[in-house]
Amino acid sequence: MAELNWKTGLISEGPCQLEYKYISHPGKPWMAFLHGFGQDYYAFHPVYPKMEAHCSFLALHLFFHGETSLEGTKPLDPEDWKRLIRSLFQRLEIDNAHWMAYSMGAKFTLLSYQEMPELFSGITLLAPDGVVMNPWYGFATKTMFGRFCTRVCLEYMPAFRFLVVVLGKLKLVRPSLGRFAASQLSTEQDRERVLDVWLRLRKMWPDEQKWRPYYNQHPIPFVLVLGKHDTIMSKSKFRTKRKEWTNIKWLDLEAGHASLVEKFAKEI
Secondary structure (H helix, E strand, O other): OOOOOOEEEEEEEOOEEEEEEEEOOOOOOEEEEEOOOOOOHHHHOOOHHHHOOOOEEEEEEOOOOOOOEEOOOOOOOHHHHHHHHHHHHHHOOOOOEEEEEEOHHHHHHHHHHHHOHHHEEEEEEEOOOOOOOOHHHHHHHHOHHHHHHHHHHHHOHHHHHHHHHHHHHOOOOOHHHHHHHHHOOOOHHHHHHHHHHHHHOOOOOOOHHHHHHHHHHOOOOEEEEEEOOOOOOOHHHHHHHHHHOOOOEEEEEOOOOOOHHHHHHHHO
């Protein structure tokens, strides 16, 4: 993104340090961007040129990505996240923003909307995590035994590979999901980040029962974008939500998980 004049900042609250990048155009509305696992602000590079003339940009690096960090060993507390975001918006003099998030970034967005709806003018979620909880993720992060198993599998890759093969043969996970998981765990650094993201961010899961009633009474532009060929956040996972969330716009694109942002940029 050499053509864009990004500025970089750091802000700290309690045990949290957040790295952010921004481009401020006085008088223009703000767009806040939250990337997916293993990415950074550049994840939205196809989108930025389409919106630069009309918006100011704020891109957040999520925890364990870039210079965003969490001290100690305890899970991130949503209250610390709230203080961090409120301080950042005050520093940059942002009243509210349209939040756009991809994959993992979506659960941070929905949790932020749940706790700080006044900071939102709109929401766009692509291949969103945080809408429907995968049972395996729930087991791995919400139970003590599951967290123990997660640590064993990620610290000892032969155990993980064996588990993927067994679950695949039992048809409890799709082969594509196993391949995706393996690709995200190819190095020790990747495995450490997965452990941190899964276990230390396990409290960062939105509660629909809290944010949904507020949205129904105070609706804002809200779009969920899915890839027709996405095997990670497949359309089938959202079938029930589509029937329930009738006042939210759903957009289906001819894209897989990795190509969804680029495809969406072409539709803007």
